[in-house]
Amino acid sequence: MEVFKDMVHELEIGRDNPDGADQGFIGSYFPDLLDQPMFHPPPNGTKLDGRYRLPLGYQMDATYYYLRLRWSVPCGPNSVITFPGASWLKPWYWWSWPVLPLGIQWHEQRRQTLGYGAEMPVVLIQSVFYLGIMAMTRLARPTLSKLCYRRADKNISTLQIGLKVIAIWSILAAYIVPFFVIPHTVHPLLGWSLYLLGAFALSCIAINAFLLPMLPVLMPCIGIFGVLLVMACPWYSNGVVRGLAIFGYAFCCSPIIWVSLVKLMSCLQVSLEREAFMPKLVESTPPAGFNKLY
Template identity: 80%
Template sequence: MGWREKEQKYATTINGVFRVVLWMLLFVMVYFDKTAYGERLQQQQQQRHKNAYATMMYMGTPRDYEFYVATRVMIRSLVRLHVDADLVVIASLDVPPRWVQALEQEDGARVVRVENLNNPYRNQPNFNKRFKLTLNKLYAWSLVDYDRVVMLDADNLFLRKPDELFQCGQFCAVFINPCVFHTGLFVLQPSMDVFKDMVHDLEIGKDNPDGADQGFISGYFPDLLDRPMFHPPTNGTKLDGHFRLPLGYQMDASYYYLRLRWNVPCGPNSVITFPGAPWLKPWYWWSWPVLPLGIQWHEQRRQTLGYAADMPMVLIQSVIYLGIIALTRLARPNFSKLCYRRADKNISMLQTSLKILAMWSIFAAYVVPFFVIPHTVHPLVGWSLYLLGSFALSTIAINAFLLPMLSVLAIWLAIFGVLLVMACPWYRDGVVRALAVFGYAFCCAPFAWVSLVKVRACLQVTLERENFLPRIGESSPPPGFNKLY
């Protein structure tokens, strides 16, 4: 082997060794880089803020799913506002795992599973069963990983980021009632001593006027009305003691409905609350335009959670209603062949029964669609589906009993008109709006009554005429039938 060949061989060997070493170094660098990235990611996931927004979720009411949707919308709205705090859901052990998974993986919340606190006030005469598990809210004091916690109900609508609330003291709340503060939003400093003391008060049955969290917490902090108003320090420090929060942190929706605008001068207009009747919460599709603020909550849902979960049911119902309209129209000639016996001694009772059936079918046409529409769908979709469903079911009575369409649909037209009157955006205040609605109803009442009388009269004529239709199984019509028709 010559000198040049040996040189090439050594050069090839050195080049191969160099490549192996280079690949090994590259592998080590990538490995440690991935390991460091994984550790950083795990640290970021485990890292928590010093403060938290918390809400609770429990099962056992007819509105569990609606409050689950409301909770997700509220959490996502806080994420959208870029709040500097953790988002915590205090969930009872019976909350479905798929709900917990959605809250954690899709909404970014931290779910704390708890056992339901025993409510010793459930046998009180004035106790409302829907408040049986609201005492789970006391678990907020057990979140000792945080310096401050803002405890929230699911029916809060955020207009801006209220992170300055974390500067408040050991307990702060809003008085939307002149004498009793509201527990739909309050600030607290977690403490296991306070939590254990509260649980002890539950065990001994401390007086509670309503048997719910509102009465219990109000009784635990009875002197809050005499405390000073909270004003966040400009240097970002946290205050000590108890404070009243300005009304702008819990603006009762009732104030808006009076003037159709906000007029809350004390404090920033940060949070809207809906403490009214449970069946008029903002997430129900029928709450708007009855309560105008409902559309703002749905706008927030549209921007955060969306309506993908509700749309399949909406599409199915729409297809069914359109099919009913088409079938009843095509089958109209056969509907009129109701077979009655001309000489039956019970013909009067049969006619009465058919009258009742006809009136109940009209009544059902306006009631059934209301209950089958997904409760949390957007109001515009919900009311459109309701009008479509009531029209479709009304056509069954119209074609089956040969009733005049305009008279049967008088209520349908009245409902459509009152929706337009309520949704009109040019009212000066809520009083004028209410008077306009009452005036419209007063003007529509005579037309509705005339339509009802006309329906009954037409129904009587139809039933008397049907006495001359052939019986079931008869091959030829009775005598005189061809002369009359």
């Protein structure tokens, strides 16, 4: 404890630090650390005096695991694992797994210690909300002619462009909004399940409102589910093979996504034209007895 207090004091007075980080501070505080003997726990549990160097396995960098998808150096249950990298791709965020394979193990440790009591009410509320949206879209199937058109509309082309923009943005929002409203520190399995449920539920609104085919609209959702399976596959021999598999999946999936996008835009145009001219056809149709009178 005295050593720790002295280290805090050295931080407060601004001890010289070669790199400005924790490793540089420790190296300057213990300049003869490399000359100290290696620590090995005594078999009989006796107390050791003096300074010792901890083996590499006591503090591991997660990148050592990602290269071979296993620990190539000793890493016991008392080890400390650090996760360097971007601040938005840390293992406590639900979207970091399966991008980071160790994320699920981090959350397993949290489940056994802190739990997810703070996030579960929000998860349940969002799940009920999305299920309610799915039920409403199944019961109420509106058409564009009833919602968006009147018989007095003159500029149909401008209205079609506006509706097309609204349809595209509604589909994009269906995939973006659920990502930001899910609690960031929820378990990855719950997070991804809730995201896919939310994307599907919100996509149903655009599908029913604009009379779009379901498969092209949901193709990004299917693609996301597929890449999750590819990344989470536990049978890769090393990280290079895993990276090549992800690249191969993206290469094969990209044309399918593009074809779905083209199909979606074509169906959207057909739907808008059909709904746009329907009121005009109704207006231009003469009464049944009109020809008989003249």
